[in-house]
Amino acid sequence: MMSDMPGLNLAEGGRDSARLVRVWDPLVRVIHWSVLLGVLLNAVITDPEGDLHEIVGYAILGLVVLRLVWGFLGVQTARFTAFPPNPRAALAHAGEILRGDRSVHLSHNPLGALMAYNIWATLIVICISGIMMGTVRFFGVEWVEELHELAFNWLMVSVVLHVGGVVLDQRRTGVALVKAMITGIKNIPDGISTK
Amino acid sequence: MKFPFIAAALLVAAPALAADLAPDMELGKTEDAVRSALTALGYDVRKIEEEDGEIEAYVVKDGEMAEVYVDPATGKVSKVKG
Numbered sequence A: 001m002m003s004d005m006p007g008l009n010l011a012e013g014g015r016d017s018a019r020l021v022r023v024w025d026p027l028v029r030v031i032h033w034s035v036l037l038g039v040l041l042n043a044v045i046t047d048p049e050g051d052l053h054e055i056v057g058y059a060i061l062g063l064v065v066l067r068l069v070w071g072f073l074g075v076q077t078a079r080f081t082a083f084p085p086n087p088r089a090a091l092a093h094a095g096e097i098l099r100g101d102r103s104v105h106l107s108h109n110p111l112g113a114l115m116a117y118n119i120w121a122t123l124i125v126i127c128i129s130g131i132m133m134g135t136v137r138f139f140g141v142e143w144v145e146e147l148h149e150l151a152f153n154w155l156m157v158s159v160v161l162h163v164g165g166v167v168l169d170q171r172r173t174g175v176a177l178v179k180a181m182i183t184g185i186k187n188i189p190d191g192i193s194t195k
Numbered sequence B: 001m002k003f004p005f006i007a008a009a010l011l012v013a014a015p016a017l018a019a020d021l022a023p024d025m026e027l028g029k030t031e032d033a034v035r036s037a038l039t040a041l042g043y044d045v046r047k048i049e050e051e052d053g054e055i056e057a058y059v060v061k062d063g064e065m066a067e068v069y070v071d072p073a074t075g076k077v078s079k080v081k082g
């Protein structure tokens, strides 16, 4: 569908003229925005003790698990191998940014990668502790509820940092990242190389 | 007028618990009193806390879970959520 767009190159990397590169497949995009919707619903709208809260929670868990499976089986940029969790690389990347480097990662940059793994892990902790609260064994057990709330608060902190990181990286590289998460296509500005 | 309706709703929602925890039943005016009353009735009291001016107890009995709300002014059960 998009492949006959003028100027669209599939991921090759390393070229220097302004170009469009398809990076996020539909599954990655649908999962991202659906998880956001689910988190919003359960944070703001649903009654925490109601059935809908549970249903939405299960849906989020399902989406995260699907995304993790896709991390092994999916297209190139969606795979864990394209954005391995690597704190040292993240630190190095932070250094590069401070030195004014403007190179673009087609998948997540090493800082964004850590944030993605952090968010997935946090979502899983929230969902599992929530499911536990509804079992006879853990019903009314304080530490489970505290874990659920603590993980939720950590998710909120993470999302603020996540959105902040996206906005800053858009400014640094000139790549419209949010748009790319909607259309699937990153615009790589003139003279910028990709990794 | 409201009580038969609520009681009926509770019977549908949590038959086993509603049988021995009807609204209006007196359990006590403090958390401690409510805890011992529920324990005496055979409930495993998992947690007890104040919520919106009421005493809320998380109880389990025969594999069933419920939240019991007690009005501390009257000491009576105001609501049971299955």
Ligand code: HEM
Residues within 6 Å of the ligand: A028, A032, A035, A036, A039, A040, A067, A078, A107, A108, A109, A112, A115, A116, A117, A119, A120, A159, A162, A163, A166, A177, A178, A179, A180, A181
């Ligand atoms: C509850 C809220 C959110 C959660 C849980 C969340 C989670 C995530 C996760 C897990 C990823 C990695 C995606 C993947 O590889 O599948 C991601 C990427 C991304 N998210 Fe979010 N997100 C949230 C909100 C937002 C918002 C509000 C925006 C828009 C400003 C946004 C923009 C993006 C973008 C642009 C990427 C791709 C970044 C890149 O190019 O490396 N996210 N998000």
